[in-house]
Amino acid sequence: EAGVAQSPRYKIIEKRQSVAFWCNPISGHATLYWYQQILGQGPKLLIQFQNNGVVDDSQLPKDRFSAERLKGVDSTLKIQPAKLEDSAVYLCASSLERSTGELFFGEGSRLTVL
Amino acid sequence: EDKVVQSPLSLVVHEGDTVTLNCSYEVTNFRSLLWYKQEKKAPTFLFMLTSSGIEKKSGRLSSILDKKELFSILNITATQTGDSAIYLCALNSNYQLIWGAGTKLIIKP
Numbered sequence: 001e002a003g004v005a006q007s008p009r010y011k012i013i014e015k016r017q018s019v020a021f022w023c024n025p026i027s028g029h030a031t032l033y034w035y036q037q038i039l040g041q042g043p044k045l046l047i048q049f050q051n052n053g054v055v056d057d058s059q060l061p062k063d064r065f066s067a068e069r070l071k072g073v074d075s076t077l078k079i080q081p082a083k084l085e086d087s088a089v090y091l092c093a094s095s096l097e098r099s100t101g102e103l104f105f106g107e108g109s110r111l112t113v114l
Numbered sequence: 115e116d117k118v119v120q121s122p123l124s125l126v127v128h129e130g131d132t133v134t135l136n137c138s139y140e141v142t143n144f145r146s147l148l149w150y151k152q153e154k155k156a157p158t159f160l161f162m163l164t165s166s167g168i169e170k171k172s173g174r175l176s177s178i179l180d181k182k183e184l185f186s187i188l189n190i191t192a193t194q195t196g197d198s199a200i201y202l203c204a205l206n207s208n209y210q211l212i213w214g215a216g217t218k219l220i221i222k223p
Binding site: 102 | 146158215
């Protein structure tokens with residue numbers, strides 16, 4: 001079974017530039033999550049999709065972050081404009097069911113904002 | 115407010131030692147508590163606990179939950195260098211996962 005795919009693995013940009021991350025979840029997984037993980041901290045949920053609908057985006061900084069999951073499969077997370085504090089690993093995860101909490105994570109996209 | 119606190123934040127032991135990692139929590143609507151292992155890459159699932167006093171075991175790793183005292187422990191016996199990682203505890207409350215900061219475990223040969 002193929003795992004969660006993410007790209008790019010690494011990205012370096014300057015502040016005020018934009019960046020986009022892509023995620024393809026495990027086939028058949030209805031729930032998709034984007035997390036931000038800053039070094040030394042646990043993952044912080046940015047947005048959760050159930051199929052192509054948003055379940056929770058309460059911690060997404062909507063003035064600069066946006067995410068979509070068209071057709072309920074792959075998803076894109078965008079940051080525009082980036083700030084220094086956005087430097088982090090962006091993890092995408094998927095799950096078969098929303099209720100269990102057993103998530104399957106991708107390798108992550110490491111963003112450095114200079 | 116739901117909260118997860120892990121201790122210690124970091125731990126260095128020698129190969130062959132036994133370690134115990136702690137996770138305490140405060141929750142409004144408990145559904146489950148989960149443990150994940152994070153090496154250089156993404157977190158991987160270890161255990162899901164829902165009931166008090168029932169030990170979950172996988173090889174040298176085991177975990178147990180105490181819903182009265184609101185904590186869980188993760189034990190690793192006969193540690194190996196491959197056990198070096200960050201161990202994350204997450205609380206499933208109202209279908210949301212609240213994550214601890216993790217315990218960074220380093221196993222010295």
